[in-house]
Amino acid sequence: MRDDVWQKSSFSSGEPTSTCVEIAVDTRGRDLLFRESEQSSGPVLVTSRGRLAALLVALRR
Secondary structure (H helix, E strand, C coil): CCCCCCECCCCCCCCCCCCCEEEEECCCCCEEEEEEHHHCCCCCEEEEHHHHHHHHHHHHC
């Protein structure tokens, strides 16, 4: 089990049937972590802030 603090979007309805992506900063403060809210013990996508920024720039083109 991870000790990271996970956050949901403020746009998440909070309903039991709602699903969304949760995000956390790793315990070292370097990487960003993403997971599916319905599968909190499932896989976690890990990326750096720089790589996420590059992805967002590319998606906006």
